[in-house]
Amino acid sequence: MKIKTNIAIILMGILLVGCKQKTSEANATMSPETEASENSSATQITLEKLESSPSFSEASLKLMKPSEENITNENDSVAFNFDVKNYELGAQTNSNLTQMLANSDKGQHIHFIVDNDPYSAHYESNFKKELTPGTHYLVAFLSRSYHESVKNPNAFVAKKVTIGKTASNGPKVDLNTPTIIYSRPKGEYAGKDTENLLLDFYLLNTTLSEGGNYVKATINGQYFELTEWVPYIIKGLPKGEVTVKLELVDKDGNLLPGAFNSVERKVTLKE
Incomplete structure (x- = not known):
């Protein structure tokens, strides 16, 4: 047993x-x-249109100096003088979006972009900028304190300049053809600023529409077709490094000619 x-x-x-x-x-x-x-x-990323910003439809920006295209300097520092009307640099934008988005405590400013590189923010209409000798393409536009561009035809400047006596052998850009200029997101975000990221860009010489030109946005591998020139809010981003790519394409999805029409940036989101 x-x-x-x-x-x-x-x-x-x-x-x-x-x-x-x-x-x-x-x-x-x-x-x-x-x-x-x-x-x-x-990690599901979503895009939403940003609405209810003050329009600033009467605001204007005009470049007074330098007025010439060829600038001969003894050094690389170039003085810029803008005429700003119906817009107060340094003021906080009157909107509750200042609490929702990353906001500059220095207020409204000018986004100054050289060769479609990351912008520098300027809170006064006169400033100096270091530019290397050669040909450069400048785009400047008014920005709300939370970095959304003012999109009216009088609120931007696009200009080609040559510093020194010799043009560079860099990319050839025609600022009179359809062009996209990257603006936001940019740099590093921390805390609550990581919850809602502003996606914003500036367009020259084109409109966006269904069945026409549009912007293809790729954010951490997810694709979005943007058929309206409006600011967007990116939600659902993971912490760490985020890759944002913008492409200006035709109705068939083909990249439009232009050295600036495909641009990729990396930003960092921290706890």
């Missing part, structure tokens, strides 16, 4: 071990799928 009992105990032990192994294998198969589903939900 003892032998039969021992055999029964051994057989039950083997069955229990087998059941545990099958249960473990089943969990190993299901776990990656569940984790992928959770990660997909957690």
Whole structure:
């Protein structure tokens, strides 16, 4: 009897071990799928149109100096003088969006962009800028304190300048053809500023529409077709490095000619 009992105990032990192994294998198969589903939900990026900003339809920006296209300097520092009307530099924009988006405590300003590189912000109409010798393409526009561009035809400047006596061999850009200029997002974000990122750009010589030219935005690998020239809010971004790519394309999705019409930037989101 003892032998039969021992055999029964051994057989039950083997069955229990087998059941545990099958249960473990089943969990190993299901776990990656569940984790992928959770990660997909957690990193779903969305775009929403930003609305209710003050329009500043009467604001204007005009470049007074330098007035010439060729600038000969003994050094690389160039003095810029803008005429700003119906817009107060240094003031906080009167909008509750100052609490929702990353906002400059220095107020409204000029986004000054050289060769479609990241902008520098200027809170006064007169400033100096270091420019290397050669040909450069300047785009400047008025910005709200939370960095949204003022999109009216009198609120921007686009100009080609050559510093020194010799033009550079850099990219040839025609600022009179359809062109996209990248603005936001930019740099680093922390805390609540990571929840809503402003996606904003400036367009020259084109409109966007369904069935016409549009902007293809790629954000961490997710694609969006932007058929309206409006600011957008990016939501659902993970912490860490974020890649944003903007392309100005025709109705068939072909990149429009122009050295600036495809641009990619990286920004960082911190806790």
